Amino acid sequence: MLEIEALSVDFGPRSAFSTHYDLTVPPGALCAVVGPSGGGKTTLLHAIAGFGRVISGAVRFDGRDITGLPPAARPLSILFQEHNLFPHLDAAANVGLGIDPGLKLGAADGERISRALAEVDLAGFERRKPGELSGGQRQRVALARALVRDKPLMLLDEPFGALDPELRADMIALVDHLRAHKRLTVLMSIHTPGDVAGIADLVATVRDGRVAIAASA
């Protein structure tokens, strides 16, 4: 269970934007985060991931307070808007960055990487560079990099917005399949709520730095 309680983030004295988030996501649920542009969806996901300065409130996962933990120590993986694949690294190395940013990887890690690529339907694509992949396949590599970390909570910030509607639907169906198969709790911000109709368990509407409505879908 993910619990966000009265969470407030500081953007410094020059920002007029204030936040106060409350949200509870049951274990294994897929929660869609929707709302107007500039409403605070990315800020919420960043705060859960440990980016940004939290000034008050708490983030708990499975009863454990993770508010003070550095990003890498949190039980989560992230896939943000810019998926930032490195063009000079092949798919396996790009996924390996999820295990160790310094790419000091052993033989067992190679198996983990291949497994993560297979989970996103890219078995055998290990040696392909991003320039040799389609846009949808690049998103799958980025998703594999998040999966390979084997963390119980996955945060996705508008991850498939650049894809056409059909590919977006495929990717969301894949995330939902992985959520069920790997028992992940998933928080995913999206611009088009229709994309998760019939898929999300919970829809959180974020505006003015708050969760205005959290409703079962």
Ligand SMILES: Nc1ncnc2c1ncn2[C@@H]1O[C@H](COP(=O)(O)OP(=O)(O)OP(=O)(O)O)[C@@H](O)[C@H]1O
């Ligand atoms: N580093 C920052 N410093 C100051 N203000 C910021 C910073 N990052 C974001 N903001 C402000 O916080 C508010 C919320 O931004 P955020 O990116 O969380 O919105 P969003 O709902 O994700 O928007 P979008 O749907 O357009 O991606 C905006 O008003 C933005 O200008």
